[in-house]
Amino acid sequence: MKGARQVIESLIKENVDYMFGYPGGVLIPIFHELFDSPIKFILSRHEQGAIHAADGYARATGKPGICIATSGPGATNIITGLATAHMDSVPLVVITGQVSTEMIGNDAFQEADVTGITRPVTKHNYLVQDIHDLARIIKEAFYIATTGRPGPVLIDIPVNISNTDCEYNYEKPVDLRGYKPVYEGHPVQIKKAAKMISEAKKPVIYSGGGVILGNASKELTEFAKKTGIPVTTTLLGLGAFPETDELSLEMLGMHGTYYANHAVNESDLLIAIGARFDDRVTGKIAQFIPNARVIHIDIDPASVSKNVIVDIPIVGDCKLILQELINITEKPDITPWIDEIRQMKLTHPLYYDSESPNLKPQYVVERIYEITKGDAIIATEVGQNQMWAAQFYKFSKPRTFISSGGLGTMGFGLPAAIGAQLGVPGKRVINIAGDGSIQMNIQELIVAVQHRLPVIIAILNNGFLGMVRQWQQLFYDKRYSQTCIKCAPDFVKLAEAYGAVGIRVEDKAGVDDAIKQALAITDRPIVIDFVVEKEENVYPFVPAGGTVKDTILRELA
């Protein structure tokens, strides 16, 4: 069987339904085979759009996202997408075309050293040099991408390999002696953890993206309920535990709730699950959790004791480990602690000036939450829009918040929303965007139009690269160097030009109608241009390298 055919056969065997990508010269043999295959191909308008869409699909469905790009510029266009997925541990299998094996290294037309360029931003990558390795490599790629700590795996396929025949065998089991993820947690460690938890006076669960990746939300919720321990999540952990639950402290970190950061800071035991103590969470590391012991449950041994010294590390699958803990942990006696937290929630709630007559971005997010009853999938861009979405939409289910956390990639949200909508056709997908970010991959709007996807793009249009402007305002004397972007396209006309629906909202009164109008449309994307308060800031704000004591709670008068 020809290499190109083997690629498609293997994808079918892996139950791939959607594939995202863009063709090119060295890929023609593979696209030739795709032509009449059952795989649905989503043609992006820029390879970056394709890989973010595959990423959004993967985050929303839990299945690996599949992306294909041509050699040279096609491949270099997906680097940001690889890095985005790598940082957030998203399973992707990415195929790139390469020049013919005998040309490699000669600066051939559209040649780039793709395995070299992508090495630091992939979990693993391959250059196929022999047709006899192709099927094995594809099988390994799926295995590596989806097991252990997931991540993107890239396969670089030279065009002559695609055109060469050999016997095809996809049945051989994967055998990698250097890769044996550990799933079972060490029983002694689990016992020690259970004891430490039952003796804690001020415990907090700090839950990260790993709980969602590990499909352990149910177990997390059960564990928290059984022990009565409050839960805070990271940005990527949103949805793993219902934010509407009284045990929820919502998000922690730089723009987390004051009560989450306060509770973590005061805690005597931090139970980290599938989280990696990122600097946006810890702030000044030396002063983070001064009184706490730490239990860290993570599938990745390299995450443990990386940034924070851990008392009880438990390496393994958080779902299995939580099941064990649910069975053996006794409920700690923490009534005073719960009272203290309840008090803190009352005295330091998430705040914005909801009385203001102006159109506040937070208000828009709140209304989206209320009107969708919290049942939508929210994809965000990066910046203030991302933080307001995280703060004011209350997430209750895993895989409903889709955002570039680790890399913070502007331009991620729209294509990711498209991928999510394809993967989860039964839910409404809303891209909460900034007027800056949305322009980074706006060309993907046509993909939503083409496939009649009712993605809603809610632009919180503040005329600024708002998050950077906020830092300039607070720390750089309001010198708004290159962050004012009021020279912008008319987003309503732009939507219409693409064949989408465009709606503009300039005051509070119009918000509900616009959201309802958008939700009523089911056959094309809708862009809502919310012209919001220009210099609104995100609070609370723990400045970079600060501690909870440095929190800025609201605008200083």
Added chain:
Amino acid sequence: MEQYVLSVKVENRTGVLARVVGLFSARGYNIDSLSVSKTEDIDVSIITIVVHGDDRVIEQVKKQLNKLIDVIKVYDHTEIPSAQREIAIVKIQLTPAKRVEVFQIAQTFGAEIIDISQKALSLEVVGHPSKVENFIEIIRNYGIKELIRSGRISFARDRA
């Protein structure tokens, strides 16, 4: 910063070395010495890395090395009993007057003469890095024209 000796067992494949050293360069670490070669199993190579670094960073690098798919196992030879070896070849100016002296030094270190001419002498010394270091320091007095050193290899001794 302390010196670490890591012995990394890897799949003998293209790209593996780049992955391994990439983890050091990405952290701004300069590798002091490196050697790579096949083992008793033709599919397996051992990479021996000598590097100076901060304790926590090296711990992290070791974990990251273990995460690489093509890395079979990482051994830290920094503090375990191991036989460590390097080779150095030095070419020195040879004035007849110094000849006997140099030969004596060579003999003491078990260095082998690998080339000799009217004006120059090339010596090869093999052994523990400190021995090689000592030899070079002493021979330096005679005017080194050329010096080349191998990467270190390290072999863990069986423990009783």
